Amino acid sequence: MKKSQFTPEELQGMPQLEAVVDELCAPESYEAVYHQSLHGAPMPSTEALAEVVERLKAALFPGYYGPARVVLQSMRYHLSANLDSIYRLLSEQIRRGGCFICAEFANDCTSCERYSHETAMRFLQRLPEIRRVLATDVRAAFEGDPAAKSPGETIFCYPSITAMIHHRIAHELYRLDVPIIPRIISEMAHSKTGIDIHPGAQIGEEFFIDHGTGVVVGETCIIGRGCRLYQGVTLGALSFPKDGDGKLVKGTPRHPILEDNVTVYAGATVLGRITIGTGTIIGGNVWVTHDVPAGSKLAQARSSVAESSDKMVANGRR
Numbered sequence: 001m002k003k004s005q006f007t008p009e010e011l012q013g014m015p016q017l018e019a020v021v022d023e024l025c026a027p028e029s030y031e032a033v034y035h036q037s038l039h040g041a042p043m044p045s046t047e048a049l050a051e052v053v054e055r056l057k058a059a060l061f062p063g064y065y066g067p068a069r070v071v072l073q074s075m076r077y078h079l080s081a082n083l084d085s086i087y088r089l090l091s092e093q094i095r096r097g098g099c100f101i102c103a104e105f106a107n108d109c110t111s112c113e114r115y116s117h118e119t120a121m122r123f124l125q126r127l128p129e130i131r132r133v134l135a136t137d138v139r140a141a142f143e144g145d146p147a148a149k150s151p152g153e154t155i156f157c158y159p160s161i162t163a164m165i166h167h168r169i170a171h172e173l174y175r176l177d178v179p180i181i182p183r184i185i186s187e188m189a190h191s192k193t194g195i196d197i198h199p200g201a202q203i204g205e206e207f208f209i210d211h212g213t214g215v216v217v218g219e220t221c222i223i224g225r226g227c228r229l230y231q232g233v234t235l236g237a238l239s240f241p242k243d244g245d246g247k248l249v250k251g252t253p254r255h256p257i258l259e260d261n262v263t264v265y266a267g268a269t270v271l272g273r274i275t276i277g278t279g280t281i282i283g284g285n286v287w288v289t290h291d292v293p294a295g296s297k298l299a300q301a302r303s304s305v306a307e308s309s310d311k312m313v314a315n316g317r318r
């Protein structure tokens with residue numbers, strides 16, 4: 001007889017494992033956390049979407065991303081093959097996103113196949129405009145940072161450009177009402193850069209976030225052209241209104257509007273549906289919850305100088 005592969009101790013554990021399985025299979029345990037795929041569509045794949053974004057980066061910035069040796073004579077061939085792959089991969093992910101939301105809300109999604117191909121194509125048709133706007137972000141990064149030695153350095157190295165590539169892709173998919181995929185793409189950039197921009201945020205041309213870590217830009221923000229943020233800036237909501245049933249009201253405009261050429265320095269927090277007028281400069285760590293007229297300069301109170309460093313230490317010890 002063949003010897004059991006399990007030790008006596010392992011076999012003794014089996015009934016206990018079975019009890020765990022029983023509990024996890026009870027409807028009251030899984031109901032709130034179980035996703036049933038619809039029409040054979042599993043959840044969107046983060047791996048496939050990462051490939052879509054990498055391929056889009058190669059299409060938008062040839063030579064910087066994707067095949068390193070792109071020459072002008074071969075660009076059409078690289079691009080055509082790449083766009084063909086993106087079209088197929090993205091259609092499938094859009095289909096999965098559509099089926100995901102239908103499963104969540106028990107909708108009927110019989111046209112998901114046609115919807116996903118049409119939507120992927122409409123997105124691809126926006127690529128030339130996405131590239132045009134991203135080129136203005138690159139210019140803003142190069143012209144806005146004395147430490148940047150060339151526009152190419154910002155394309156290849158700057159978290160702001162990584163975040164904006166993801167954002168401008170995600171925002172177009174969001175505008176096309178694609179469920180969940182835009183958010184997955186935004187969160188990829190968030191993990192990579194520490195910059196958290198909701199795909200719904202409307203951001204004008206020539207946008208630059210210097211350094212970037214800890215920046216948060218909320219869903220209903222509207223940002224004009226030529227704005228600049230530094231690390232740790234929050235453009236957030238001030239309150240969370242609830243409906244008669246005590247449920248959070250979703251989707252209402254609740255984040256700031258920054259008019260053109262606004263600069264917000266490190267650590268500042270700007271909250272609520274307020275308007276920050278053109279050309280305003282908000283200093284580091286300032287907290288703003290009211291409208292600000294154009295051309296304002298907001299600064300934190302100056303920190304006072306201690307009488308002497310000896311005294312500071314002595315006071316600290318007492």
Ligand SMILES: CC(=O)OC[C@H](N)C(=O)O
Pocket residue numbers: 216217218219235236237238254255
């Ligand atoms: C950025 C921010 O305000 O976050 C709070 C919340 N997620 C909201 O969107 O309102």
